[in-house]
Amino acid sequence: MNLRQVPKYLRSSLITHKIQRMRNTFARNILRFGIAFALVVFSTGAFPVQAHEIEGLAGGFASGFMHPLNGPDHMAAMVAVGLWGAVLGLPAIWLLPILFPLVMAFGGVLGIIGVSLPYVEVAISLSAITLGLAVLFSYKPSLWVAGCLVALFAIFHGHAHGTELPEAAHALGYSAGFVLATGFLHLCGILLGILTGVPGGDWLVRLGGALITLTGLYFLYFQYSLHCC
Numbered sequence: 664m665n666l667r668q669v670p671k672y673l674r675s676s677l678i679t680h681k682i683q684r685m686r687n688t689f690a691r692n693i694l695r696f697g698i699a700f701a702l703v704v705f706s707t708g709a710f711p712v713q714a715h716e717i718e719g720l721a722g723g724f725a726s727g728f729m730h731p732l733n734g735p736d737h738m739a740a741m742v743a744v745g746l747w748g749a750v751l752g753l754p755a756i757w758l759l760p761i762l763f764p765l766v767m768a769f770g771g772v773l774g775i776i777g778v779s780l781p782y783v784e785v786a787i788s789l790s791a792i793t794l795g796l797a798v799l800f801s802y803k804p805s806l807w808v809a810g811c812l813v814a815l816f817a818i819f820h821g822h823a824h825g826t827e828l829p830e831a832a833h834a835l836g837y838s839a840g841f842v843l844a845t846g847f848l849h850l851c852g853i854l855l856g857i858l859t860g861v862p863g864g865d866w867l868v869r870l871g872g873a874l875i876t877l878t879g880l881y882f883l884y885f886q887y888s889l890h891c892c
Contacts, residue, residue, distance in 0.1 A: 727839065727841040732848075736788050743798060744759050745760050745849035745850060746856045760849035760850075770818035771838065773825060780819060783822050783823050784886050788879045794875065801869070
């Protein structure tokens with residue numbers, strides 16, 4: 664049926680219903696991808712390996728994948744990118760999670776070649792605080808402002824990963840591992856952000872933003888105490 668043939672008082676309801684159906688379809692596709700991704704990760708790590716095999720993978724995919732997951736401040740910021748993208752909606756929901764790993768790879772190169780950046784760990788903590796607050800207060804700037812902010816923080820995250828690459832036995836595998844882990848954390852944030860479409864979900868998303876902010880504050884205090892004591 665042509666939308667023009669529908670009475671005006673019904674058009675708004677039909678448009679809202681259509682948008683909701685598109686949103687639900689997108690959420691289901693993201694969820695299916697997340698489940699498939701989790702199964703792949705589980706299957707690759709579900710079988711025990713010998714000690715010498717673990718050592719051989721120390722600089723490879725396994726260690727690269729676990730590196731972001733072992734740092735709560737890294738995790739918080741990367742989840743926040745996906746969460747904020749979901750809050751901002753299209754096209755930020757896919758643009759920010761793509762932009763972050765790309766710029767992070769550039770920061771990783773800076774770390775590999777020895778280019779120093781000041782206060783890297785402090786910047787990582789500040790990224791969790793800033794992005795967490797953006798989610799908490801549902802801050803919705805223009806797309807280019809959001810992109811620049813995410814890209815800035817991505818450089819510091821990448822640099823932190825890159826400084827460990829020269830000692831890695833398998834640099835390419837390590838790089839693939841931490842990039843894939845970053846994508847997984849972004850996906851987790853997107854899945855949480857989709858809760859804004861369900862009753863009461865907005866408050867859960869804001870709670871997630873608050874927890875991310877608190878995580879960043881804790882590690883910022885840790886960095887301060889580390890340098891002052």
